[in-house]
Amino acid sequence: MGLIKETDYGTPAARSARQVTLTIDGKPVTVPEGTSLMRAAMEAGVEVPKLCATDSIDAFGSCRLCLVEIDGRPGTPASCTTPVAEGLSVKTQTERLKQIRRGVMELYISDHPLDCLTCAANGDCELQDMAGAVGLREVRYGYAGENHLEEAKDESNPYFTYDPSKCIVCSRCVRACEEVQGTFALTIEGRGFDSRVSPGMHESFLNSECVSCGACVQACPTATLTEKSVIEIGQPEHSVITTCAYCGVGCTFKAEMRGNEVVRMVPYKDGKANHGHSCVKGRFAWGYTTHRDRILNPMVREKISDPWREVSWDEAIAHVASEFKRIQGQYGRNSIGGITSSRCTNEETYLVQKLVRAGFGNNNVDTCARVCHSPTGYGLRETFGTSAGTQDFDSVTDADVIMVIGANPTDAHPVFASQMKKRLRAGARLIVVDPRRIDLVRMPHVEAEHHLQLRPGTNVAVMTAIAHVVVTEGLANEDFVRERCDWDEFQDWAAFVAEPRHSPEAVAEITGVPAETLRAAARLYATGGNAAIYYGLGVTEHSQGTTTVIAMANLAMATGNIGRRGVGVNPLRGQNNVQGSCDMGSFPHEFTGYRHVATDAVREVFEAFWNVALDPEPGLRIPNMLDAAVDGSFKAIYIEGEDIAQSDPDTQHVVAGLEAMEFVVVQDLFLNETANFAHVFLPGSTFLEKDGTFTNAERRLGLVRKVMPSRSGMADWEITMAISNAMGFPMNYTHPSEIMDEIAALTPTFAGVSFEKLDRLGSVQWPCNDAAPEGTPIMHVDRFVRGKGHFVLTEYVATDERTGPRFPLLLTTGRILSQYNVGAQTRRTGNTIWHTEDVLEIHPHDAEQRGIRDRDWVRLQSRSGSTSLRAKITERVAPGVVYTTFHHPETQANVVTTDYSDWATNCPEYKVTAVQVALSNGPTEWQEHYEELSEANRHIAEAAE
Numbered sequence: 023m024g025l026i027k028e029t030d031y032g033t034p035a036a037r038s039a040r041q042v043t044l045t046i047d048g049k050p051v052t053v054p055e056g057t058s059l060m061r062a063a064m065e066a067g068v069e070v071p072k073l074c075a076t077d078s079i080d081a082f083g084s085c086r087l088c089l090v091e092i093d094g095r096p097g098t099p100a101s102c103t104t105p106v107a108e109g110l111s112v113k114t115q116t117e118r119l120k121q122i123r124r125g126v127m128e129l130y131i132s133d134h135p136l137d138c139l140t141c142a143a144n145g146d147c148e149l150q151d152m153a154g155a156v157g158l159r160e161v162r163y164g165y166a167g168e169n170h171l172e173e174a175k176d177e178s179n180p181y182f183t184y185d186p187s188k189c190i191v192c193s194r195c196v197r198a199c200e201e202v203q204g205t206f207a208l209t210i211e212g213r214g215f216d217s218r219v220s221p222g223m224h225e226s227f228l229n230s231e232c233v234s235c236g237a238c239v240q241a242c243p244t245a246t247l248t249e250k251s252v253i254e255i256g257q258p259e260h261s262v263i264t265t266c267a268y269c270g271v272g273c274t275f276k277a278e279m280r281g282n283e284v285v286r287m288v289p290y291k292d293g294k295a296n297h298g299h300s301c302v303k304g305r306f307a308w309g310y311t312t313h314r315d316r317i318l319n320p321m322v323r324e325k326i327s328d329p330w331r332e333v334s335w336d337e338a339i340a341h342v343a344s345e346f347k348r349i350q351g352q353y354g355r356n357s358i359g360g361i362t363s364s365r366c367t368n369e370e371t372y373l374v375q376k377l378v379r380a381g382f383g384n385n386n387v388d389t390c391a392r393v394c395h396s397p398t399g400y401g402l403r404e405t406f407g408t409s410a411g412t413q414d415f416d417s418v419t420d421a422d423v424i425m426v427i428g429a430n431p432t433d434a435h436p437v438f439a440s441q442m443k444k445r446l447r448a449g450a451r452l453i454v455v456d457p458r459r460i461d462l463v464r465m466p467h468v469e470a471e472h473h474l475q476l477r478p479g480t481n482v483a484v485m486t487a488i489a490h491v492v493v494t495e496g497l498a499n500e501d502f503v504r505e506r507c508d509w510d511e512f513q514d515w516a517a518f519v520a521e522p523r524h525s526p527e528a529v530a531e532i533t534g535v536p537a538e539t540l541r542a543a544a545r546l547y548a549t550g551g552n553a554a555i556y557y558g559l560g561v562t563e564h565s566q567g568t569t570t571v572i573a574m575a576n577l578a579m580a581t582g583n584i585g586r587r588g589v590g591v592n593p594l595r596g597q598n599n600v601q602g603s604c605d606m607g608s609f610p611h612e613f614t615g616y617r618h619v620a621t622d623a624v625r626e627v628f629e630a631f632w633n634v635a636l637d638p639e640p641g642l643r644i645p646n647m648l649d650a651a652v653d654g655s656f657k658a659i660y661i662e663g664e665d666i667a668q669s670d671p672d673t674q675h676v677v678a679g680l681e682a683m684e685f686v687v688v689q690d691l692f693l694n695e696t697a698n699f700a701h702v703f704l705p706g707s708t709f710l711e712k713d714g715t716f717t718n719a720e721r722r723l724g725l726v727r728k729v730m731p732s733r734s735g736m737a738d739w740e741i742t743m744a745i746s747n748a749m750g751f752p753m754n755y756t757h758p759s760e761i762m763d764e765i766a767a768l769t770p771t772f773a774g775v776s777f778e779k780l781d782r783l784g785s786v787q788w789p790c791n792d793a794a795p796e797g798t799p800i801m802h803v804d805r806f807v808r809g810k811g812h813f814v815l816t817e818y819v820a821t822d823e824r825t826g827p828r829f830p831l832l833l834t835t836g837r838i839l840s841q842y843n844v845g846a847q848t849r850r851t852g853n854t855i856w857h858t859e860d861v862l863e864i865h866p867h868d869a870e871q872r873g874i875r876d877r878d879w880v881r882l883q884s885r886s887g888s889t890s891l892r893a894k895i896t897e898r899v900a901p902g903v904v905y906t907t908f909h910h911p912e913t914q915a916n917v918v919t920t921d922y923s924d925w926a927t928n929c930p931e932y933k934v935t936a937v938q939v940a941l942s943n944g945p946t947e948w949q950e951h952y953e954e955l956s957e958a959n960r961h962i963a964e965a966a967e
């Protein structure tokens with residue numbers, strides 16, 4: 023395959039339903055009203071020269087290269103800024119136009135370095151292309167006049183350079199930063215000849231507001247903004263379309279390659295989740311895939327204090343199989359289990375649960391979605407009938423009111439945040455429900471109308487109070503409810519929420535949200551037009567996570583905000599394949615498609631297909647496995663792609679569970695924290711080294727394509743298959759597409775999915791079957807999947823985690839843009855420049871009381887444990903609340919979090935921990951002990967090489 027070049031239509035597509043017909047260079051063309059002449063020409067197969075226009079941003083009309091003539095109209099208008107009109111006759115190639123264009127190009131080239139042959143963009147430069155297209159052969163002005171050729175480069179960004187000598191001041195970068203990314207980091211400063219692009223007020227890119235999304239680099243038509251990887255490696259030769267392996271937005275990329283080396287990742291315009299945009303992680307942070315820390319050979323050791331020993335794949339697999347069988351023989355069938363990861367592909371996740379259910383003969387399989395979005399699955403299935411979000415991302419363009427609850431999209435789901443911000447700039451109104459003043463509350467050209475800065479742990483009280491206002495002020499959409507939901511249940515629910523104890527005034531003291539603010543937000547949500555809810559882990563990771571999900575679903579049904587574009591209840595999934603890992607039957611009680619293992623009819627289908635008897639009893643969840651390990655009944659585990667020692671709550675309990683097991687198998691890219699306790703390490707493959715699918719937060723399945731050979735020699739699905747075969751349960755797949763065929767055969771909602779279809783359509787959103795052969799963008803359109811929408815009462819029960827004299831502050835946790843979860847990948851990329859350590863955000867008032875100054879070391883202590891980190895004094899958090907991220911193992915933020923969890927799903931209560939903060943001298947005892955252990959683990963691994 024060669025290099026994929028996408029067509030640049032010059033200006034964005036128009037959305038009008040009205041069609042207009044005109045002729046361009048004698049060719050008739052029909053396009054939607056509002057289309058530019060430039061785009062219409064491209065549709066007719068006529069390419070008009072251009073420099074300042076590109077189809078990801080609105081036309082600007084500055085370069086004057088795209089001029090055309092229109093019969094009956096005077097002058098030579100710019101085709102990029104002139105809209106089509108019925109019956110126009112347009113000419114793009116007259117002698118007059120050619121002369122004007124050559125003159126324009128001459129001026130550009132006379133102030134441009136003539137180093138094309140050694141320029142990194144040689145062959146990929148629009149200035150070069152246009153000089154050729156307009157037939158420029160000489161420059162009459164010479165090159166000796168005043169120019170910008172000596173200006174210094176800005177190389178501060180780790181991933182791209184800014185070389186002002188090559189800038190043609192087309193402002194594509196400025197407009198991309200504003201319109202596509204929504205960050206407004208760039209300006210054109212100065213006038214006329216002196217005008218120049220500048221990040222912020224004469225700042226470097228690194229020190230400016232720039233979030234390194236790369237939209238400006240992609241938009242730049244010259245080598246002014248260029249990826250450093252292109253400068254180092256050279257222009258790519260071929261490209262492969264694949265899916266980002268970071269967050270649940272699921273952006274589609276072109277991996278542009280030279281041989282087996284990635285030159286750059288370019289977001290793909292046809293990607294349905296990202297439409298050609300990306301964030302810093304997906305576009306730039308792929309260096310971990312070839313990082314020297316990657317473990318490439320299988321390793322074993324008898325005891326965790328022994329050195330690692332490299333072995334062959336055959337020896338490692340045989341050892342794993344024989345140990346699992348020995349332990350089952352000695353301690354019983356249920357003494358072993360497995361954990362899959364939301365980082366792995368659907369096919370890999372499916373195979374792990376198949377290995378556990380069919381090969382191990384029990385249902386002890388769980389996934390890291392347990393610790394993030396399991397309440398979403400439970401809550402949305404209870405109310406609507408499907409354990410997934412209701413919309414596609416594009417739906418937000420029709421939202422009039424956007425409510426963001428417990429999510430921080432600009433950091434955790436940046437590309438969707440850009441789409442949301444665009445809609446907000448166009449007039450949608452915003453409600454933010456979050457203990458922290460996240461960026462969306464106020465940023466350039468976006469401001470929340472209401473910020474409900476609630477106390478952590480009071481989501482249910484807030485959502486029920488919003489429902490109280492809706493019901494008691496007569497704002498419910500009763501017509502919708504009568505038609506679509508169970509009316510009797512609605513009435514019970516309405517009577518419940520209308521009780522005075524649920525009024526905003528009654529809960530204001532508990533929640534910390536002023537009653538008037540809450541009332542205003544409720545009125546806006548119910549009456550502001552299409553209202554859409556987007557939420558994240560700030561909803562789910564609570565002891566009442568499931569209750570809040572249900573409360574949001576109740577609210578959407580009561581106001582009729584479900585079943586069409588612009589509305590809905592939408593979980594923003596953290597990791598790339600959280601949705602998929604849940605769909606694939608990774609929970610101990612469910613097969614694929616959320617069907618209970620105890621349902622005979624379902625189990626029989628799997629038994630017949632797999633030709634094995636299956637256990638009808640649900641197995642152990644992750645916390646139960648760890649408890650059982652400490653109790654002595656759970657002895658061995660297979661962990662694929664998950665670092666529970668860092669990511670799961672109450673680290674010391676996790677460590678105790680792992681230490682208590684006789685045999686721990688870790689399959690991962692790096693010696694992660696969990697590998698400190700492993701007896702076998704099986705090296706995994708990155709998303710660039712294997713085929714498969716990921717399912718994003720919109721239920722969209724996208725293909726992951728192998729762009730380079732696996733450095734360890736085996737894709738993860740091949741490793742699982744080998745273990746299964748060695749244990750005596752045969753699996754025979756030659757490609758992940760065959761695994762997907764099996765999933766489709768066994769799962770009604772996936773019946774129409776195949777690699778061939780994904781290849782053809784680019785992606786599909788499940789359900790995809792005979793009823794919806796090309797997938798389902800919006801769910802519950804005419805009826806809820808479960809039939810009638812189900813209202814459930816949402817009694818607020820305060821978490822047992824309370825503040826008091828010993829632990830007077832509430833800790834809540836989250837992510838930042840440049841790092842990803844436990845940081846195993848992003849800490850091994852240039853992204854570390856933005857975030858070298860986790861810090862504790864504390865309000866100035868709380869800091870002053872404790873004598874804490876900015877950057878001081880502080881000890882963060884809860885009843886579970888303590889850790890030390892540096893303080894950052896900020897009003898982003900309210901008094902009484904502190905906040906940190908969990909990206910660095912040195913901090914071990916989860917040493918502090920507790921074992922409280924969601925009542926329905928055991929999802930840990932990461933978001934509420936009562937803590938005390940005090941000045942400290944440095945790391946805690948636990949951190950020092952842990953550091954020694956990790957050092958030993960790695961040191962020994964090196965010694966064994």
Ligand code: SF4
Pocket residue numbers: 195198199200203205206207208221231232233234235236237238239
């Ligand atoms: S990288 Fe993104 S945020 Fe930074 S200047 Fe470019 S477009 Fe703006």
Ligand code: SF4
Pocket residue numbers: 188189190191192193194195196219241242243244246247
């Ligand atoms: S940096 Fe590139 S995109 Fe920006 S004005 Fe200069 S040439 Fe145009």
Ligand code: SF4
Pocket residue numbers: 266267268269270271272273296299300301302303304305435436437438
């Ligand atoms: S938004 Fe998410 S999926 Fe898209 S590039 Fe960034 S990390 Fe990848």
Ligand code: FES
Pocket residue numbers: 071072073074075082083084085086087088089100101102103
């Ligand atoms: S492309 Fe139309 S004026 Fe520059």
